[in-house]
Amino acid sequence: MTLGHTAALLRPGAAALMAGVIAAGAMLSQAQAQSAAPPVDLIRQREQELEAARAQQKSAAELRDKLKAEITAIGEDRTKLNEQLIDIAARVRGIETSIGEAEARLRPLDVREQQVRGSLESRRAEIGEVLAALQRAGRRAPPALLVRPEDALQSLRTAMLLGAVVPEMRVRADQLVADLGELISLRKTIAAERDQLAADRAKLNEDQLRLASLVEERQKKQSAAEKDMEAERARAVTLSRQVDSLQDLIGKMEQDLKSAAKAAATANLQGAPTAANGKPNLAALRDPGRLSPAISFASAKGLFALPVNGSKIRDFGRPDGVGGVEKGISVATRPGAQVTTPCDGWVVYSGPFRSYGQLLILNAGGGYHVLIAGMERISVNIGQFVLTGEPVATMGSSSRVASILAANASQPVLYIEFRKDGTPIDSGPWWAANEGEKVRG
Structure with a gap:
């Protein structure tokens, strides 16, 4: 094969490879230029x-004003307010x-x-x-073969050399183009x-703003019903400073604090709703x-959703x-994550308690209590019934429970404990195995 034939055969492939490699070089140059953007930019x-x-x-201010007007109207109807609260939460x-799933997908892509x-x-x-070699192969015209025998010999030698080099050059260029792609x-x-x-x-920010307005309206109604809320x-x-254990705290609240005592009495009076054929309604x-x-x-075993999105890091027992x-159990969460109630119940304690940080205790009726700790801010009051x-x-942005802090947790952690007649029990049987089995108001 002559050099002319070889060059003619190689030109189309060389041009395509050259275009890809040129693009690779251009992209790298652009990335470097961006990283060295001038101060003016x-x-x-x-x-x-x-x-x-x-x-x-x-x-956000305009949206807040609009929401305030809407929610004031909604607040007149307790049922509608509760419905909005649960739906937005x-x-x-x-x-x-x-957001968590998107961030998880982005991490390996960025790497x-x-x-x-x-x-x-x-x-x-x-x-x-590679680029220089391909440019030379694409532009070089074949020499005349009928001038002298020496020229013909030189042409044949060049063709043989080029034929040996091109396959290797193609492999290298193909790899570069693949990486670029x-x-x-x-x-x-x-x-x-x-x-x-x-x-x-953006959607989260808007919904959190709406939720904050709804919570504010709910608590406004609650405060109006309980004039002595601050004193309570x-x-x-x-009272919490006078006790050493969670059980003592529950007992003290439900005996000595008017709102909590009323909630506990209501829980005992209401009893546990009957279930048809042993199944919850x-x-x-x-x-x-x-x-x-x-x-x-x-009767709600296998139906509750965890109070917060996250991953379980500590188990009962x-x-x-x-x-x-x-x-x-302990669940690691995102900073600022929303906490919701896993069940219906009356708030018998809401506030700081020893090494638990902010603590919320619900009387769920039937001798059951649900304790949730480690939040930065609680938005319900003692005596309130929650759905x-x-x-x-x-x-918050970090853990608030002393035992979690001692373990050097790098993110917020929510602690959840179930109790029956004062004794901690395994909450495992109550959690739903998948999304379709969870109950919500």
Whole structure:
């Protein structure tokens, strides 16, 4: 085969490979240029970010005013207010789940992008070498073969040499083009994921604002019903300092504190709702105006949703690291996560307690109590009846329970404990195995 034939055959493939490698070099150069953006561009970017933040703040203020008017009207109807609270809280937790899933998908994509970029950057010299060789192969015209025998011999030798080099060059160029294609695909996927993440966060902010307004309206109604609420709260904190254990705290609240005693008496008076054929009446959970548990706590095994989105890090009955065993479960959460009630019940304590941080205790009737601790802020009052799925608290940015802090947990942790007649019990049988089995108000 002559050099002319070889070059003619190679030109189309060389041109295609050359285009891919040129694109790889251009992309790397662009990335470097972006990383070395001049200060003027950075200042302009910060100004745009500030302007966007101001616009978002203004939009939030307008939305807050609009919500205030809507919710004031809703607040006149307790049933409708409860329904809105539960629906928005469920939506907030759903968006929290979507955000967590998107962040989990982005982590390996970001890692892979860095790996591909690093690989291409480390082969910048190779890209230049391949590119130069392909350019020469594409542009060189074949020499005349009928001038002298020496020219013909030289042409044949050149063709033989080029034929030996091109396969290796093709392999190297193909690898570069493949890496470039993967990088482009990764960037598109990452951009789409980040767009969805931004949209989810915007929806979360809006729904959290609405939820905060609804909670404020609910507590306003509660405060109006209980004129001495502040005095009750102060007395609850005083009483909590006089006891050493959770059981003593429950007993003290339900005996000595008016609101808690009333709630406990109501729980005992109402008793446990009867279940037809031993099965709970789940339809009763759809009544947002109820003032007592829709189903009995004992009959609700396998139906409760965890009060917060997250992953379980400690289980009931396992060693607690200080010579005892865990009396409840611990769930690691996102900062600021929404906490909802797993069941219907009356609030018999709401406030700080020793090493538990902020503590919420519900009397669920039938001798059952649910304890939830580790939140940053609780949004319900002592004596209040709360429904399954109702928002009652929010998490902070770090753990608030002393035993979790001692274990150097890097994220907020919620502690949940079930008690029957004063004794901690395994909450495991009550949690739903999957989303479809969970009950909500």
